[in-house]
Amino acid sequence: MKFFKFYILQLLVVIFLFAGCKEKAQVDIKNLGDFNIVNVLSENKYTEIKSNNKKSNITDIASEDNYAFYSYLSLRPNRTYTFLLGNQYMFGTYEFKHDELILSPHEGAKINLKIVDTTEHGVQLYGDFKDFKSDFLVIVDGKSSFYLNLRPEISVDQVAYDYRSKELNKWRIKPTAPESIYEIKVRLLNNLNYIASYMYANQMAQKEVINIGGIRSPFLHAANGVFLYEWKEVDNYWKLIFYDEKDAKQAYLMLKYNFDKHYDVPQTNDWLYLNEYLIRELIKNVESSILVEPEKK
Known part of the structure; x- marks a missing residue:
């Protein structure tokens, strides 16, 4: 009987350790609709940060600029979206295709955003914003592709x-x-x-x-x-x-x-x-x- 109890205790410890090693849930952009845009990185800036922060996950890095506190991407169940980045706003419809989020604005060309990374805190998207003009999307040397770091934000029911x-x-x-x-x-x-x-x-x-x-x-x-x-x-x-x-x-x-x-x-x-x-x-x-x-x- 003592041996049986000891075996049960060992099994519970193994289960506990296994659960502790289990990866934490990643943010699922396809099932969470409201996000703050907490960082915008040009390709050059992305490369620079990556080389200087080898131990940090770039997806979780937030900017300290004002835009990071109020910019957002809101994906609604009816496949419509609204998007605000700094002083620039757009709305339209969206769809997911494999690892891409495709925004179809009310005016302008489609924006294909590749889902680059997901963590337990946020999502990183990458895409070409040549037709979307914002103070925080500065095109240098003709490069109009940027990385966007998103974090889930509260959804408003009413x-x-x-x-x-x-x-x-x-x-x-x-x-x-x-x-x-x-x-x-x-x-x-x-x-x-x-x-x-x-x-x-x-x-x-x-x-x-x-x-x-x-x-x-x-x-x-x-x-x-x-x-x-x-x-x-x-x-x-x-x-x-x-x-x-x-x-x-x-x-x-x-x-x-x-x-x-x-x-x-x-x-x-x-x-x-x-x-x-x-x-x-x-x-x-x-x-x-x-x-x-x-x-x-």
């Missing part, structure tokens, strides 16, 4: 609050002509809904510190509330979502008029909730405001 959706990113598509006051209002509301949804998503991820560089906002987002900058202090990054500065000023005046109204501020220590709440209250006021088309000079 579609209305999913800041990665095409519907909440319409403001990113710059108009080709001056817009009417009603069109400016729609663009502004779309931008405000994006900001509120971004705050909501980060609440769900239980983040206390976030990077707001990718929001494009005319506000100062603080722990004790939301503050509208004076016109001369508004970041040009936000003004550029409108056709020109004249249209941007119309949107700002719309904000200013409604921002100066009384708001009941909830008592909370969650600054993300407070920011989201106040933006959504502002949205209600902008939606109900009466518009007057400015006189043409």
